[in-house]
Amino acid sequence: MTDLVLVRHGETVWHAENRYAGISDIELTPRGHEQAAELASWAAGAGLAAVWASTLSRAVITAETAAARAGLSVRTDARLRELDFGQGEGLTSAEMKARFPEARAAFEADPAAHPLPGGEDPYAAAERFVAALGDIAAAHAGGRVLVVAHTTAIRLSLCRLLGLPLGEYRRLFPGWTTAP
Numbered sequence: 001m002t003d004l005v006l007v008r009h010g011e012t013v014w015h016a017e018n019r020y021a022g023i024s025d026i027e028l029t030p031r032g033h034e035q036a037a038e039l040a041s042w043a044a045g046a047g048l049a050a051v052w053a054s055t056l057s058r059a060v061i062t063a064e065t066a067a068a069r070a071g072l073s074v075r076t077d078a079r080l081r082e083l084d085f086g087q088g089e090g091l092t093s094a095e096m097k098a099r100f101p102e103a104r105a106a107f108e109a110d111p112a113a114h115p116l117p118g119g120e121d122p123y124a125a126a127e128r129f130v131a132a133l134g135d136i137a138a139a140h141a142g143g144r145v146l147v148v149a150h151t152t153a154i155r156l157s158l159c160r161l162l163g164l165p166l167g168e169y170r171r172l173f174p175g176w177t178t179a180p
Contacts, residue, residue, distance in 0.1 A: 002137040003144040005046070006154050009054075009062040010035035018092050021150075022085035022119075025057050032058070036065040039148075044069040049143025052136050054080040054150060063148035070146075079132035082150035083125045086118025112156075112166035122166055126156040133157065 010032030014021045028036070043051070043066035051070065053063035055078045063074045088096050088107075096104040096116070106114035112122040129149070136145055155169040164172055 002140055002142060004133060004137060005144065005146050006157075007039060007062070007146060007148050008151050008154060009056075009059040009148055010039075012058050014090065019090055020085045020088045020092075020096075020116075021058075022082050022089045023056070024089050028058055028061055032062070033065075036062040039146075040065045040069040043067070043146060046070065046146070047144055048072060048146050049140045050075065050136075051146045051148070052077060052080065053148040054078070054082065054153075056081055056150070059148045059150065063146070066146055066148070077132045077136070079128040080147065080149045080153065083115075083122060083152045083156065084120035086116045086120070088116035088119060110167040111170055122152075122156055122169075125153060126160040126166060129153045129157040130160050133161075 010028045012021055012026040012032055013029055014024070014026045016029055016031070039062060048067075048070045051063050051067040051072050052075050053059040055076045059080070060074060060076060067074045087100065091099070093104070096107075100117055103114070103117050107116055115122055133147065136147065152169070155173040156166055158164075158173060159166045159169045
């Protein structure tokens, strides 16, 4: 059996401001680089067979730091990217409530059934992410693989893999630790 270790990339400027980054390519903060270094310390002794990342730079940089300490190179897969939040990209919850209050309220009630305006279908995002995980697991059968990706994509895929309602991902997986 393959051991997949799913990790969110380090903190970005938009995350520090609680903005939805989605598919926007946002730089890591100094704290984000520290988090990548903490992950690298873990990766050095984790017995990793491979390191994979989303194609977005925040994930690649986080993964490269860990891969270097593990003596590996990073492989990327665009299917590991974050959910596209459409018109919500770069906005805070308060800004969304001011710009499109009805859509934001529907999103809060059931984010899988009501993605943000112009945003990606969460069901399709979960399927693409799970497919990528399946391919990665098959390519490294029996090994431990670090996968550096994004909060919402990981939460959606966990719901999909565990047979939980996708619309509950924000409630079922509400918080994240920043240490590996």
